[in-house]
Amino acid sequence: MQDVAVVIPAKDEADRIAATVKAALELPGAGLVVVVDDGSADGTARVAEQAGAKVVRHGRNRGKGAAMESGAEAVRLLDDDRREPRHLLFLDADLAETARDAAPLVEPVRRGEADMAIAVFSTTVKLGGHGFVVRLSREGIRRATGWEATQPLNGQRCLTRAAFEAARPLAAGFGVETALTIDLLRRGFRVTEVEVPLAHRATGTDWRSQLHRARQFRDVARALAVREPAVARLLRGTRLP
Numbered sequence: 001m002q003d004v005a006v007v008i009p010a011k012d013e014a015d016r017i018a019a020t021v022k023a024a025l026e027l028p029g030a031g032l033v034v035v036v037d038d039g040s041a042d043g044t045a046r047v048a049e050q051a052g053a054k055v056v057r058h059g060r061n062r063g064k065g066a067a068m069e070s071g072a073e074a075v076r077l078l079d080d081d082r083r084e085p086r087h088l089l090f091l092d093a094d095l096a097e098t099a100r101d102a103a104p105l106v107e108p109v110r111r112g113e114a115d116m117a118i119a120v121f122s123t124t125v126k127l128g129g130h131g132f133v134v135r136l137s138r139e140g141i142r143r144a145t146g147w148e149a150t151q152p153l154n155g156q157r158c159l160t161r162a163a164f165e166a167a168r169p170l171a172a173g174f175g176v177e178t179a180l181t182i183d184l185l186r187r188g189f190r191v192t193e194v195e196v197p198l199a200h201r202a203t204g205t206d207w208r209s210q211l212h213r214a215r216q217f218r219d220v221a222r223a224l225a226v227r228e229p230a231v232a233r234l235l236r237g238t239r240l241p
Helices: 017-025 044-050 064-078 093-110 131-145 161-167 173-186 207-225 229-235
Strands: 004-010 030-038 054-058 087-090 116-121 157-159 191-196
Touching (some): 004 044, 004 093, 017 030, 017 044, 017 093, 030 044, 030 064, 044 054, 064 087, 087 093, 093 157, 093 191, 116 173, 131 173, 131 207, 161 173, 173 191, 173 207
Antiparallel strands (some): 087 157, 116 157
């Protein structure tokens, strides 16, 4: 039963994307893996295709939300003759071999128990200090919906096609996960969390990593500002990067 399509947004992940794609292809029911090369400057697209993925390329970097939409649209076009749409499993490009352990994330959606399942990593990875972005996202989700997310920024998510379409257009950039959770809960969709033994590359502490966290904060703050007035008031006067 090939009822799952894996969508992997990727930028400059030539060193890990092959292992991630090959592991994703081993997932039960994963009959299709789509990699969206979001303006990479390396060989991400070529390596992903050689590993067995269908590849969509953005000529320039458009951000994670846009990459997720492009991937989901590619799945829809490739599955045009299917009677039932596949569930969409979004995975990060740097999971490498651990991507094969994402199977439990699909099960609540496959069984009809949830419309979106969010991964909670059971493997602890030392992060480079972006807890303030996690706290912003978690508090924003709680204020907007009353739901307490364990890992609100986790990009490993399985959704029904109906849930994905209900959340479109997706929020820009790194605000997509926070916005997805809020928008689906507000629309009455069922969201759950699933512990999985996945692991990706930890964000470091150099200036590039600090810039990445600043962009995360900006995108999450913008996603929250249009969804939760209380958060918008807290952010008023904050200069976003």
